[in-house]
Amino acid sequence: MFHANSLLLPFFNDEHRALHDSLHRWCRQHFTSRIHNGSVDLYCQKLVRQLGDAGWLRYTVPAAYGGQLPEIDSRSLCLLRQTLGYYDGLADFAFVMQGLGSGPITLFGSDELKAKYLPKVATGDYIAAFALSEPDAGSDAAAMKTKATRTADGYLLNGVKTWISNAGIADFYTVFARTENDEAEGVTAFVVDANTPGLEITERFDLAAPHPIGTLTFTNCYIPASQRLAQPGQGFKVAMQNLDVFRASVGAAALGFAETALDMAINHASTRQMFGGVLSDLQITQAAIGDMSTEIDAATLLVYRAAWERDVLKQRTTRSAAMAKLYATESAQRIIDRSLQMFGGLGVRVGQPIEMLYREVRALRIYEGATEVQQVIIARETMKNKTGEAK
Incomplete structure (x- = not known):
């Protein structure tokens, strides 16, 4: 906790x-x-x-x-x-x-x-649901192919979105599409009701840690202009500012996962009989718990620094949120892995909470920008800031 x-x-x-x-x-x-x-x-x-x-x-x-x-x-x-x-x-x-x-x-x-x-x-x-990713456009959102063609009073959406959480149970989707025949080129964002004709859930699939997810297919799906978000061509701005708000919170979720894994490890190690004592008597166990505790505290500081900068300083948190997500999710993976190791064979038995945690944490290193994408973001923002300072 x-x-x-x-x-x-x-x-x-x-x-x-x-x-x-x-x-x-x-x-x-x-x-x-x-x-x-x-x-x-x-x-x-x-x-x-x-x-x-x-x-x-x-x-x-x-x-x-x-x-x-x-x-x-x-x-x-x-x-x-x-x-x-x-x-x-x-x-x-x-x-x-x-x-x-x-x-x-x-x-x-x-x-x-x-x-x-x-x-x-x-x-x-x-x-609610957020529909940005496509079969060939995940982290590289610029490769988006879904199109929104301007009509007299709205748009016709055509294309495919996949890896969409809440696909099939959402009442509406925030959808991003490349605009055609409009006053501005680029990507535009829309709010699409789930019962809109031309929108179908064409695939549902299972993940390591199950949750509702699937594929949306748009076929001449008519969207009134009143359902558009921001101005035409500003869809990337909409998506990136929204992700800036929520990216640090991915690190916070990872913190919660890591904390419960540490508590599980301590509780188990304190009672597991081993070599005439309990597992927590062993220095190697204590070293692992010390490392896990330190990583949790470090992740806490990064996550809440990013959130504080947005709330109090009212500034963009592209760099600090990327750091928070990267470090918190990667450290949570390490912490959960070390905790599971303490459970031995019991840790990989389906139906055990630590085994579920092991499956749950893996996706956090991928969604809302994979770890490798966060590394690129951090590097670019750091170099940009240093270049600015030099001037």
Whole structure:
């Protein structure tokens, strides 16, 4: 669990500390296991309803549209993801997709679009999704092929989006397409209702850690111009600013995963009989726990520095958020692996919480920009800053 002293860092105020405490109490009542059986779709729909009824989804939209705070607060998002991730990976997923899918509307939507979608996102009545990736355009979003052809009063969407979380259960999708026959070239963003004619879910597939995901196919899918976000050709700006808000929170989710893995390791090592004592008596075990604890503290500082810079300094966090995501997700993978190693054969048995964590953490190093992409972002931003200083 989040080390108590961490909450005393200057990144946080009393509201953040109260949020952390109340959310932990709620999670302890509602989540007793990371292991789920049955339909993942039904479970995620249930989670969205639970999170909405409890008021936690209100942190994903501004107060003017049913939110908890005047504007989206990155530190609160991170605390929510870290805490939910500690207890249940799918709860973290269900929460963040409400924010990631509706974030472009918050940032760039018209008043009409905000009023139409955001209040229902905050209550859990609408499930949101974010549709950027394509079969040949993942980290390289510039390779996007989905097209939006201008008509007299709207657009016709044609193309394929894949790796879309909440595909099949979402009520709306924020979709990015290359604009044709418009006043501006480039990529444009749209809000597409799930029941729009011409939009089909053409594939669903399983992942190592199951969650709702699949492929969307658009065939002459008509979208009114009123469903467009920002101006034509500004889709990359919409996508990147939205990812800037949520990228640090991926690191926060990884922190939650890492913390629960460390707690599992300590609890197991303290009781596992070995060589006339217990596993935690061994210096090699203590060294592993020392390394894991240090990595968690380092990741905490990087994650909440990025969130604080956005909330308090009101500045772009491209570099610091990339650092937070890279370090927190990579260190979480190492921590969970070392924890699983302490469990021995039990650690790889399906149905064990540490085995589920091992599968859950792997995707965090890929989505919202893989580790290698974060390295490139950090390098470019660092070189750009140094070049500017030299002038």
